[in-house]
Amino acid sequence: MPRNGASGRNGRSALGRTRRSSRRRAGRGAARRPQKGGSDPVIVRTVLGDIAPEELGLTLGHEHVFARPPEDVTDPDLRLDDEEKSAAELISFREAGGGAVVDMTTRDYGNDAAALARISKAAGVHVIAATGFNKGKFADRLSAEMTTAGIAAWMTSEVREGIAGTGVRAGLIKASSSLDGPNANERRVFEAAAEAHAATGAPISTHTEKGTWADGQIALLTGLGVPAGRILVGHLDLKPDLAYLRELAASGVFMGFDQFSKAKYLADSARIELIARLIADGHGGQIMVSGDLARRSYLTAWEGGPGYRYFLSELPRKFAEQGIGPDVYRSMLRDNPRRLFAFDPLS
Template sequence: MEIIRTLTGDMIPERAGAVYYHEHVIARSPVSREKEPDLELCDIDRMVSEVKLFKEAGGTLLVDASIADFGENSHLRLEISEKSGIPIVGTVGFGQKEHHSEQVRNSTTEQLYERVMEAAENGYGRNHLKPGQLKFGTSYGFISESENRCARAVARAQKSLSMPLFTHTGIGTMGLEQIALLKEEGANLEQVCIGHMDRNPDLWYYRELLKNGVFIGLDQISKIKYCTEQTRIDLICELIRLGYRKKILLCGDMARQSYLTSFGGGPGFGYILKVFLPRLVRQLTEQGMQEEQAMDIRDDLICNNPRQYLSFEA
């Protein structure tokens, strides 16, 4: 039976409505504490309030993509889920090289694989919670030696477990190289999302990625420091025209206090559902599409596609 694995237990995919496939509700990294305190997300009450904004906007499920602590703070994510009433999917794996601990840097691919398998099969953190997503990351324009080992370990785990796998790309680069590595390791590309691709708004590149059966993540929505919302919407419309509406995942990756309403920032967890998606639907109808069809596409992008991505055989 297919399930979506959350920190509060397995759920039937059909129960999931609007999904944020890549967010962060707890982030306690030594990197953020020392260099960028804006990246420190550790106030439980504020994050519960933020997740409730997502719920009030129509959200039903979100994925916490933080993996730096490898489960140390998993109980805090569970607390946020229980207090907000929103199921949260946990993630295990490895980030890009600057987030690799000395232990990770000195581990073999096999040792890293065993670590991921142990966490996925037996749980992690003090509550032994099971993740519902795997992850690895690569740098801007290259894949380091330790990133290569981590990526291969996670790819092998995905082959063994048949779980969804998210890849962090440095500014939307190295996606094709990630796919080549995943193929070498026998991963199921239908359960892979190449993330952060709206950092690199290149339609040709998207098409080359999508030819391999992967999902692509346009998950920097609201961050006009990278590209305008109109650029994102035009790219989405063109991908829909090309037949890829079932392979697009949307999110905001709002991993800073300054992005979150509950910390006095913005636009917050309500933005995509309340502002961005209505604007996309409006553009589709202005281009001649019937409103019912435009709403069906909206539901694919925020409900059906992430549900498909996150589902796997238990």
């Protein structure tokens, strides 16, 4: 499959030109996380306040707990707007052994930080909220009216002070690109995300469209000074090209295999096989497992499935059947998120 870098569709991938410097900054497996002043990351920022990284527990790194999509999104299956049901879904996850969920819903897709705080408190599950933007299809109507500096200042404020005046603070920064690369607005959001990271220390989590332009995202962000080990690149299991994934892994970024249970894209057994290959290469410390279960029909509280508990009740067995034991699997859900989402707040 083609690999598109920041330099465009022709010539050598931009990622190849930046890989060496990214490794120096992040280290293999993202084991080292340079921060401003050289201090160690000390907190994870949740919607109910800052916690020690060790308190996270087993974590799903890319979900949508609550969302009110814009009016032009007419499919009711995408409206996750019932706080009681969202809390019930999280309770089911907690009862299966889960500890935390990352909500990647952004302003352009109808986020509600105050609702997330209420849901988290009711369920007894940590929730990490995002600032930033989804892809241009949703975000352009907002981002086109903002300067790069304005976007960066807004992101920084949401990490430091709170989302939309709620006082509920974001714990990560989201940037997104469309199929095969960003439009002008999306590129400015990536530039702003790098500025906001430098100002706050918060990690960056990305949306790729069908896994494309992941190498371009890495090249752009690391070229702007973001250590590879502070970046989670999302939706990579939508482009199941092992050579491509190995190239991305070599940069030191965290890698989102976040479409689990969605057989319409790829069988879970095929996802697990790709992960097994990357683990064999020494990249197990970079893998993030999640489901991006952004539809009512995916969630048990809405009488769908498999729901969040699938990641603790069924998926471990599937990994074990393919040679990845429970200790390794749990480490991907516990230790990897702990390293990624922990940061030394710079304010």
